[in-house]
Amino acid sequence: MSTLAANFYLRWRARNAPGPALQENHDTPPPERLLQAIWQQQRLLRDQLQTLDGQPVRILHPGFKNHEAGPDFRSAMVQVGAETPRCGDVEIDLRSSGWRAHGHDKNPAFRNVVLHVIWDGKESATEGMPTLTLKGRLDTPLRELDAWLGRDSFQSLPDALQGKCCAPLRELPVERLRELLHQAAHVRWQIKGSQFQARAKQVGWEQSLWEGLFRALGYKHNVWPMQSLAELRPQWCRTPAAPLGLQARLLGVSGLLPDQLTRTQSSTDNYLRRVWDEWWRERDGLSACILPRELWRFNGLRPANHPQRRLALAAHWLAAGNLIPKLEKWFLADIPDRRLADSLGEALQVEKDEYWSWHWTFRSARLARPQPLLGSARVTDLAVNVILPWFWVRAGEGGNEALQQVAERRYFNWPSAEDNSVLRLARRRLLGGAKPGILPGAAAQQGLLQIVRDFCNHSNALCEQCEFPELVRNWAGG
Numbered sequence: 001m002s003t004l005a006a007n008f009y010l011r012w013r014a015r016n017a018p019g020p021a022l023q024e025n026h027d028t029p030p031p032e033r034l035l036q037a038i039w040q041q042q043r044l045l046r047d048q049l050q051t052l053d054g055q056p057v058r059i060l061h062p063g064f065k066n067h068e069a070g071p072d073f074r075s076a077m078v079q080v081g082a083e084t085p086r087c088g089d090v091e092i093d094l095r096s097s098g099w100r101a102h103g104h105d106k107n108p109a110f111r112n113v114v115l116h117v118i119w120d121g122k123e124s125a126t127e128g129m130p131t132l133t134l135k136g137r138l139d140t141p142l143r144e145l146d147a148w149l150g151r152d153s154f155q156s157l158p159d160a161l162q163g164k165c166c167a168p169l170r171e172l173p174v175e176r177l178r179e180l181l182h183q184a185a186h187v188r189w190q191i192k193g194s195q196f197q198a199r200a201k202q203v204g205w206e207q208s209l210w211e212g213l214f215r216a217l218g219y220k221h222n223v224w225p226m227q228s229l230a231e232l233r234p235q236w237c238r239t240p241a242a243p244l245g246l247q248a249r250l251l252g253v254s255g256l257l258p259d260q261l262t263r264t265q266s267s268t269d270n271y272l273r274r275v276w277d278e279w280w281r282e283r284d285g286l287s288a289c290i291l292p293r294e295l296w297r298f299n300g301l302r303p304a305n306h307p308q309r310r311l312a313l314a315a316h317w318l319a320a321g322n323l324i325p326k327l328e329k330w331f332l333a334d335i336p337d338r339r340l341a342d343s344l345g346e347a348l349q350v351e352k353d354e355y356w357s358w359h360w361t362f363r364s365a366r367l368a369r370p371q372p373l374l375g376s377a378r379v380t381d382l383a384v385n386v387i388l389p390w391f392w393v394r395a396g397e398g399g400n401e402a403l404q405q406v407a408e409r410r411y412f413n414w415p416s417a418e419d420n421s422v423l424r425l426a427r428r429r430l431l432g433g434a435k436p437g438i439l440p441g442a443a444a445q446q447g448l449l450q451i452v453r454d455f456c457n458h459s460n461a462l463c464e465q466c467e468f469p470e471l472v473r474n475w476a477g478g
C-alpha cells in the first residue's frame with residue numbers, strides 16, 4: 001500500500017480542509033464544527049476533565065448529534081463531582097459568552113442542557129451551569145485532530161438521490177475503483193491508529209487495547225458505556241477472578257445486573273443467584289464505579305448483541321488472562337489470507353459458558369443448541385477497527401516496519417464485513433445501488449464509509465459544492 005505522501009485520497013481530503021492547520025495556543029479559537037467533532041469522538045483527556053470551578057467531570061455518554069435546532073448533542077450523561085449522573089443535553093460554544101449571544105438563555109429548547117462545553121474561558125455563562133473547557137484537554141495536538149476530524153460535520157447523508165459521483169465512479173475500471181477505495185481506507189486506518197496512539201500515551205498499550213475491544217463489543221448502540229466500563233478496568237479488575245466472578249463484577253459495575261429473579265426460568269434464576277453471591281461481596285468496594293442503567297440503549301438491538309452477553313464474553317477473556325499473548329501469537333503467525341478471519345475467531349473464542357452459551361439475554365428462553373459468544377461478523381469488526389490498527393500503530397512506535405506491513409497487508413486482504421444499512425445507503429448514493437460484491441474485502445467497505453464521511457457529509461441531497469466527482473474525473477483521465 002502507498003505511503004502517506006503517495007496517498008492521493010489524502011491530498012483530495014486535504015484540498016477541502018477547512019482553513020490552515022490550527023495551533024492550540026493560538027489566539028484564534030478553532031472552528032466550532034471541529035470542537036463538535038472532537039466532542040463526538042471524545043478525543044479528550046477523559047480522566048482529567050474539570051468544570052471551571054474545579055469539579056471533576058466524567059462523560060459517561062457524549063450524547064447524540066442533534067441535526068435539528070437546539071443544543072448540539074442530545075441525551076448525554078455526565079457526572080459532575082460526586083453528584084448522581086445527569087442525563088440531558090450538551091451545548092458547545094467557543095466561549096461562555098456564546099450562551100447569551102446566541103440567545104440560549106431565553107430559548108426553552110436549551111432548558112435541558114446539563115453541560116456547557118467551551119473552548120476557553122474563566123467564567124460560566126449562567127450561575128450553576130457546569131462549564132467545561134476543552135483547551136489543554138485534548139488527547140492529541142489540535143492541528144492533528146484538525147487533519148483527522150476537521151472534515152466531520154453534522155449534516156447527515158442524504159438518501160433519496162443518486163450522487164453526482166455515481167457517473168464518474170461507474171466509468172472507472174474495477175481495479176481503479178478498488179484503488180481509490182483502498183486509498184480512502186488507508187486514511188481511515190490512520191485515523192484509527194492515531195486514536196490508539198494518543199490513548200496509549202495516557203494509559204499504556206494494554207489498556208488502550210482493552211478500551212478498543214470494549215468499544216467494539218458495544219456495537220453502535222453502546223459504545224460509550226462500554227468505553228466507560230473499560231476505563232474503570234483498573235478498579236474492577238484489580239484482583240484476578242474466575243469467569244463467573246468477573247461476570248458478576250462487570251454486570252454489577254455496568255448497572256446491568258437485574259435485582260429480581262424471573263421466577264419463571266429456573267436456569268436464569270440459578271445463574272442470577274450465583275452472580276449475586278459473588279457481587280454481594282464486591283459491591284461496596286466498587287460502589288463508586290457503578291454506572292447508571294439508563295446509560296445503555298436496547299432499542300433495535302439484536303439479542304445476540306445485547307451488552308450483558310458481550311460482558312460475559314469479556315469476562316472470559318479477562319479471567320483467562322492470556323488474550324493479548326494469544327493475539328500476538330496470531331499476529332506473528334504465517335496465516336494464509338483465506339484463513340485470516342477464522343484464525344482470529346479461534347484466538348478470540350472462549351470456552352463454553354454454562355449460562356451464556358445457552359441464552360441470548362436474561363429474558364430469553366434456553367436455546368436448543370449452544371451458540372458461540374462471538375460471531376464471525378464481530379470478529380471482522382474487531383479486526384479492522386481494533387486489533388489490526390492497534391498492532392500497526394504499536395509496531396510503528398517501536399520502529400518495526402516489517403510488522404507494520406503485516407498489519408496493513410491483513411487489513412487490505414481481510415474479507416468483507418457483514419452488509420449493513422450504512423453501507424447499503426452509501427452504495428446507493430455513490431455506486432448506483434451496486435451489489436455488495438462490488439466491494440470485495442473489508443478495506444473497500446471502509447474506504448466507501450470514509451468517502452461518505454469526507455464528502456457526502458459536507459454536501460446536500462443535490463451534491464452541491466461537492467468536489468468529489470470532479471476529483472474522480474480528473475484522476476481517471478490523468
Ligand code: SF4
Nearest residue numbers: 163165456459463466
Ligand atoms: S455528496 Fe459528493 S461524494 Fe456524496 S454522493 Fe454526492 S457527489 Fe458523491
